Amino acid sequence: MRRLTIAIVALTTLLSSCGADESGLIGYVPSFDKDVSNVVVGEISDSTTRPFAFKAATNEVLVVYFGYTNCPDLCPTTLYAVKSAKKKIGDDLAARVDLAMVTVDPERDTSEKLPKYLASFSDRFHAIVPATASELRTAENAFQVTSSVTKKSDGTVEVAHSATAYVVDDTGRVVVEWPFGLDADAMANDLRFVLSDEA
């Protein structure tokens, strides 16, 4: 069953890669105008919260990820791949890549914790700790992310979340989505493509 799932994911990735030949992007290109610029959330900055909109600065891209810091497998896999992709594209291009992570587990990921976590992956980042459940849901709906936090009877907390990373351009549109497992070379390809398009 697991093999089947992996095969389907691999096939999906393969198909979207094939489809993306014309655009030059390896990740998945949204089939509609995915504008996320209107969503405003709270960003942690010097231990206070200020409004943040999902939109890259001019001629830059913003990589957005929804996850949580107690995530040992999926989150660091993707975030270290993004870090590695930035190394691959060189300092000049990498300087134009920003990173935002929205915690789907705001109860445990405090405003102190998330910025420290993100500093392991990027010298520039936006640590987003939603103040309310509806703030989180609004952001998730814009990206089509799904998440849940379930407290189990044995005291453990089970967190589920979409493991896709989203690349947002300077108009606030998702230009490419990176499904879990896409490697740093593919991400580097897409970053080069999007950044050369913007410049």
Added chain:
Amino acid sequence: MTTYKKITALVGAAVLAVTLAACGGDSNESTDTTVAASAATEEVVIEGQWARTSPAATDMGAAYMTITSPVDDALVAAAVSMDIAMEAQIHEVVPAEMTDTTMAMGDMATDTTMAMGDMAMTMREVDEIALPAGAAVELKPGGYHVMLMGLKAPLEVGTEIKITLTFKNAGDIEVTVPVLEEAP
């Protein structure tokens, strides 16, 4: 590592022999028996093991490897010493079963708009990982992993940790696991 390589070669040969026998179609039974018997004297092979460096502000970690057992076996437990982490568990990443009550998006998205990549994933502890004879079973990001819970200190690139793996048949095997930022 040298012994691992030798064993790999032997297991590889055994796998090849089995494969060839299978391809032959009408292979006689005695050939299969011979392969099984010689394989039984070999050891479990653990290759490509690594642990991910742990980001700041978290005390969770994960380790990965490829395990090949010469006979049907199962990985049933993993352990690290208390100076590394409080606990080690065998985990698997699975698609989350989002019920109505846990569903985050409420009125969202029918199947047509829910892309494959947007499916929520979660982890669960597994009782064991089956190791069919001769099959290379991967513990890798997005699949099975040894989860290290309650790290005593961050896992730093360039260091190594020891993990004791317990197998149903093969017993305990200790592996030295390098800490890396990405898969080797």
